[in-house]
Amino acid sequence: MSKVPEMFGCKVFNDQKMQERLPKSTYKALKKTIQDGEPLDLSVANVVAAAMKDWAIELGCTHYTHWFQPMTGVTAEKHDSFITPNGDGQVIMEFSGKELIKGEPDASSFPSGGIRATFEARGYTTWDPTSPAFVKDGSLYIPTAFCSYTGEVLDKKTPLLRSMERLSTEAVKLLHLLGKTDVTRVITTVGPEQEYFLIDRELYNQREDLKLTGRTLFGAKAPKGQELDDHYFGAIKTRVAAFMKDLDEELWSLGVLAKTKHNEVAPSQHELAPIYTTSNIANDHNELTMEIMKKTAEKHGLVCLLHEKPFAGVNGSGKHNNWSISTNTGENLLSPGKHPEDNIQFQLFLAAVVKAVDEYQDLLRITVASAGNDHRLGANEAPPAIISMYLGDDLGAMVDAMIEGGEYVSQGKERVQTGVDVLADFKKDTSDRNRTSPFAFTGNKFEFRALGSALNIGCPNYMLNTMVAEELSQFYKELCTAADVEAGVRKLVKRVFTEHRRIIFNGDNYADEWVGEAERRGLLNLKSLPEAFAHFMDKKNIDLFVKNNICTEAEFRARYEIELESYSKQINIEALTMIDMARKNITPAVSEFVRELTETALAKKALSEAIPTSVEEELITSLSNKLVCFVKKTAELEEAVMGAGEYKDDGLAYATYFRESVFSKMQELRAVGDSMETETAADYWPYPSYYDLLFGV
Ligand code: ADP
Ligand code: MG
Numbered sequence: 001m002s003k004v005p006e007m008f009g010c011k012v013f014n015d016q017k018m019q020e021r022l023p024k025s026t027y028k029a030l031k032k033t034i035q036d037g038e039p040l041d042l043s044v045a046n047v048v049a050a051a052m053k054d055w056a057i058e059l060g061c062t063h064y065t066h067w068f069q070p071m072t073g074v075t076a077e078k079h080d081s082f083i084t085p086n087g088d089g090q091v092i093m094e095f096s097g098k099e100l101i102k103g104e105p106d107a108s109s110f111p112s113g114g115i116r117a118t119f120e121a122r123g124y125t126t127w128d129p130t131s132p133a134f135v136k137d138g139s140l141y142i143p144t145a146f147c148s149y150t151g152e153v154l155d156k157k158t159p160l161l162r163s164m165e166r167l168s169t170e171a172v173k174l175l176h177l178l179g180k181t182d183v184t185r186v187i188t189t190v191g192p193e194q195e196y197f198l199i200d201r202e203l204y205n206q207r208e209d210l211k212l213t214g215r216t217l218f219g220a221k222a223p224k225g226q227e228l229d230d231h232y233f234g235a236i237k238t239r240v241a242a243f244m245k246d247l248d249e250e251l252w253s254l255g256v257l258a259k260t261k262h263n264e265v266a267p268s269q270h271e272l273a274p275i276y277t278t279s280n281i282a283n284d285h286n287e288l289t290m291e292i293m294k295k296t297a298e299k300h301g302l303v304c305l306l307h308e309k310p311f312a313g314v315n316g317s318g319k320h321n322n323w324s325i326s327t328n329t330g331e332n333l334l335s336p337g338k339h340p341e342d343n344i345q346f347q348l349f350l351a352a353v354v355k356a357v358d359e360y361q362d363l364l365r366i367t368v369a370s371a372g373n374d375h376r377l378g379a380n381e382a383p384p385a386i387i388s389m390y391l392g393d394d395l396g397a398m399v400d401a402m403i404e405g406g407e408y409v410s411q412g413k414e415r416v417q418t419g420v421d422v423l424a425d426f427k428k429d430t431s432d433r434n435r436t437s438p439f440a441f442t443g444n445k446f447e448f449r450a451l452g453s454a455l456n457i458g459c460p461n462y463m464l465n466t467m468v469a470e471e472l473s474q475f476y477k478e479l480c481t482a483a484d485v486e487a488g489v490r491k492l493v494k495r496v497f498t499e500h501r502r503i504i505f506n507g508d509n510y511a512d513e514w515v516g517e518a519e520r521r522g523l524l525n526l527k528s529l530p531e532a533f534a535h536f537m538d539k540k541n542i543d544l545f546v547k548n549n550i551c552t553e554a555e556f557r558a559r560y561e562i563e564l565e566s567y568s569k570q571i572n573i574e575a576l577t578m579i580d581m582a583r584k585n586i587t588p589a590v591s592e593f594v595r596e597l598t599e600t601a602l603a604k605k606a607l608s609e610a611i612p613t614s615v616e617e618e619l620i621t622s623l624s625n626k627l628v629c630f631v632k633k634t635a636e637l638e639e640a641v642m643g644a645g646e647y648k649d650d651g652l653a654y655a656t657y658f659r660e661s662v663f664s665k666m667q668e669l670r671a672v673g674d675s676m677e678t679e680t681a682a683d684y685w686p687y688p689s690y691y692d693l694l695f696g697v
Contacts, residue, residue, distance in 0.1 A: 004252060011059065011135040012255035013052055021051040033129050035328075036185070037165065040129065045097030052133055053082055053095035056140035064095060064140040066103035066125040069156040070110040071562045073456055075287050076146075078105050079139050100142060101127045107148055111566070113558025115152050122149035128157060131284045134254050143284050152555055156458030157283070159550050163465035164188055164279055166548050170472035171325065171333070171349075177479055178345055178489075185328040188465055189445075191276030192286045193260075195317035195453050196293055197268050197305040198240060200696045203688040204303040208585075209577055213570070214307035214454075215372070217578045218586065218670055220677040221313045222691040225267070232265045239300065239697055240270065247272070247296045254292070256285045265381075266314035267694040276322060276445075279465070283458045286319075290454075302697065308452040309375035311690060312670075316376040317453030321460055324445035325349065325468075335444040341398055341408050344489045351496040352475060353446060354389065356467035357439055358503035360544070361387040361524055362535040363467065364439070364448070367460040369529040369563075371570040373452030374659075378527050383438035383449045385532075386518045386525045388505040390437035396506050403498045436509035466548050473548075529567050530656040536560045564651035568644070571658040575641045575666055582634045582669065585686040590627050590676050593684040594620055619679060626676050633669040640665045 009016075018027055026047045033040045056064070063079040070076050082093040107123025125144035133142045146155035153159060164187070171186035204210050209217040226232075236244065244261050251258040257275035264271050272293075274285060290306055297304035309316035325333040333349045340346055357364065364387050368377070376382035391399060401408030434440050438450045451460055475492060482488030502521040507514065518525060526532040535541070537560055545551050551559075601616040640662045647654040677685055688696070 007249070008252045009255035011253045013055060013133040013135075014255060015132075017055060018048075018051075021055060023047065030129060040101075042097050042101070045101050045127075047097075049095045049097045049100040052100070052140060052142075053093065056135055057082070057093055059135045061135055061138055061140050063138060064099070064142060066105070066127075066144040067141045068105075068125050068144045068146040069283075069287065069456060069458060070146055070154060071113070071156070071559070072111060073454070073566070075291065076105070076110070077139075077141070078103070095140075103144065105146075107146075107154060110146075110154060111562045112148065112152075112154055113561035113565075115148065115154070115554060115558040123147065123154060124149070128161065128280070130161070130278070131281050132255065136254065152558075153551055156456050156462075157280070159462040159545075160280055160283060160458045160465075162550050163462040163469065163548075166550070167325070167465045167469040167472070170469045170476060171327075173476050174348065174472055174479070175327065175345070177476065177485055178348075180327070180329075180345075183327045183329055183331075186333070187326055187328065188279045188461070189276045189324050189326060190279045190282035190457065190461060191274060191322040191445075192282060192451075192457050193271055193273040193320040193322070194286065194289060194293075195264055195269060195271045195319065197266070197310050197317065198243065198270060198297060198302045198697055199268055199305060199693050201298070201301050201303050203692055203696050206688050207693075208581055209574075210303075210305070210310070212577045213574045214305060215310045215574075216312070216690075216693070217574060217666070218581060218673045218677070218687065219312065219690045219693075220674040222689065222694055224695075225314045226265050229265070231263050231267050231269070234263045236261075236263060236270075237697060239302070243296060243300045243302060244270075244272075246299065247293060250292050250296060251289060254285075254288060256289055256292075258289070264315070264317075266311070266316075268697060269315065269317065276324070279323075279461050283456070283461065286457050306454045308370070308372035308454060311694065313690075314694070315381045316372075316379075318373075318376060318382055318449065319451040319453050319455060319457065321448040321451050321457055322442070322445050323448060323461070323464060332444050334441075334446070336395065340395060341401070344486060344493070347402075347493045348475060348489055349472075350395075351493045352468050352471040354500050354503060355471045355496050356464075357387065357389050358500040359471075360463070360467045360541070361503065362526065362532065362538065363463050363541055363544075364450070364460070365524065365526045366532045366536055367463045368448075368450040368452060368455065369526075369532045369567075370452050370455065371529065371567050371574075372454055373450075374528050376452065377450060383436060384509050384514070384525075385527050386509070386514070386523055387438055387450070387503075388509065388518065388523060389446075389503055390434040390440040390506055391504055392434070392441055392506065395441060396504065399497050399501070399504065402494050403501060434506065434509075437505070438509065462550065466544060466550050470544055470548055528659050529563075530652060530659045533560065533564055533652060533655065561651050564655045568651075568655045568658045571662055571666075572641065572644070575637055575662050578666055578669060579634055579638055579641075581687075582630065582673065586673055586676070587627065587631060587634070589684050589686045590623055590630075590680055593680050594623050594627070596681075596684070597623075623676060623679055626672055626679075630669070630672045630676060633665070633672055637662070637665040637669050 026044055029044045030048060032038045063081045065077040065079040067075060067077050082095050083091040084094040086092050103125035105123055105125060106121055108121030125146050128143045128145055131143035133140060145158040147153055167188060168186040172183055175183045248258050258272060259275045260273040262271055293304045336346050337343045378385040398408045440447045478492055479485060479488045542553050542556055545556050546553055597616045597620050601613040604611040604613050644657055647657045
């Protein structure tokens with residue numbers, strides 16, 4: 001394994017390769033763009049493009065592609081070869097600065113939320129030099145941003161880059177006010193922990209629901225689930241370990257800092273966590289990680305499920321977005337230090353986050369809303385749908401003391417005594433972990449835990465960055481005129497903590513009492529996507545993004561329309577898939593099993609009236625009754641789907657209809673189906689069971 005340092009990043013055009021392959025002046029100019037955001041001129045781009053191409057060809061590439069993140073939720077690519085005719089029937093391999101900087105994919109087939117009329121189908125992709133290019137499957141991949149012909153933002157990367165810029169500008173201004181004049185740039189960092197399921201491919205292929213929707217729409221519980229807590233951190237099975245090894249190696253070669261791997265709570269569920277990096281790169285790397293997970297699984301005869309809730313009755317999958325802010329001088333601005341009570345810089349940044357989370361709790365809820373994640377939030381596994389934040393006992397006590405004017409004594413770092421001589425005693429962390437909080441302070445960063453496993457992390461991060469940037473800019477306005485900055489900060493911080501204390505909750509977020517308590521505090525409890533999206537277009541939210549130049553009101557509305565439409569479409573597909581499975585497979589299978597039972601009973605009777613047939617008869621009666629109900633519920637679901645048309649013109653009403661009238665019918669149909677599965681012989685049931693799927697690897 002001494003080879004890891006050599007193979008790490010071998011497929012990435014990283015800083016080391018730039019230094020090796022670019023003339024000094026080109027390297028310097030490019031670095032200025034990457035680090036300070038200075039515009040890049042074409043002559044520099046030409047040199048960079050040629051060097052990238054030569055390097056990619058050495059690694060066997062024939063093509064390049066601009067790689068972007070449209071509003072579909074998945075990445076997009078369109079490959080062009082390097083070939084250029086040289087006039088005598090031969091070709092040479094070329095790649096110009098213009099091709100590196102700008103691409104022109106047809107934008108008409110990507111969601112735009114009505115922003116762009118189809119006759120203006122042209123779209124542009126622009127090179128993002130802050131995220132390194134890499135080589136994969138014979139192509140040179142160039143991370144890019146995506147916009148329309150008229151410049152409207154059509155992707156998830158542009159707002160993220162803009163939000164990082166905004167936060168940096170505002171944070172630097174404040175730091176200068178506090179005397180930190182050496183800071184020129186502030187960077188947001190993210191470490192996204194990724195959960196996933198691995199199941200056997202042959203079994204997957206037999207399930208129409210998994211293939212079409214990513215989750216099981218029917219499926220009775222297996223006799224065993226996660227109740228023994230024996231999977232979490234359990235020994236990793238050989239086949240899974242082989243997958244994880246391949247995955248790590250592939251990710252390392254692509255420069256992804258894959259660090260931690262372990263089994264998760266549910267059977268067949270696992271997690272991968274990378275080491276954190278700059279938000280933009282973390283976002284690109286997370287998209288890559290999800291893609292490589294799927295591809296690597298295929299090589300091992302497995303399928304990687306990234307859906308938030310592939311199986312009912314066991315935990316779903318999430319993504320923990322660990323987020324922090326640091327300076328170009330290497331200081332983490334969310335690090336409390338030994339004496340947070342005296343650290344006004346920390347208090348100021350903490351106050352900005354507290355204020356942001358309270359004022360924009362609706363946006364944080366919205367940004368993690370999806371058809372898949374609706375199954376997790378509010379259920380007893382993921383954080384609840386109520387957004388609150390955990391500061392821990394120590395910081396919580398500090399905030400209380402600041403509000404009430406009492407004295408705060410730092411608990412310092414006590415030592416944990418193991419009580420066993422051969423085991424070393426060690427210092428314990430100042431705060432314990434609260435696993436139930438949606439937004440938890442964990443030492444020197446916040447962990448936003450409500451993200452779904454399939455989500456592109458761009459959106460939650462640009463929203464988070466923007467709301468914090470907004471608070472910082474308000475703080476700056478107040479403080480820049482203060483005669484005594486330190487006194488001004490103390491006053492401001494005390495006021496902010498007092499006004500936003502309601503968002504801090506250090507208790508158990510799963511407890512029933514919290515729901516009532518949160519309501520008394522006036523916190524929102526938005527249980528589903530349509531409920532959350534009813535707040536999307538609130539004036540304060542539009543103002544936030546427009547004022548901070550993240551997007552225009554039209555672009556913001558486009559995002560709203562796209563997400564709502566995608567939600568409705570997904571539920572529609574799920575409903576149609578259920579109807580298909582019910583009619584074509586489940587109903588005939590149960591009917592067939594009933595026929596078999598009837599034949600058995602009749603045969604027994606023919607042999608002798610004395611042979612008891614009560615078992616068959618009871619089953620025949622039970623299954624026949626359930627089947628009648630099942631067929632009726634199938635028809636009701638179909639009717640519900642047909643009724644959606646009339647709401648189509650209003651995205652929110654349409655989505656609400658799907659949630660209230662279609663989804664509820666799906667639940668009813670599933671309940672009857674699952675109950676029939678428990679009474680039907682395995683040979684007759686048309687789909688692999690939960691037992692097969694969850695314990696089949
Ligand atoms: P947990 O205990 O929450 O399961 P870990 O401690 O293994 O998780 O993972 C925490 C994640 O937080 C890692 O991805 C880590 O790199 C990331 N992280 C640590 N420090 C920072 C930071 N300053 N900014 C962003 N992410 C960070
Ligand atoms: Mg975590």
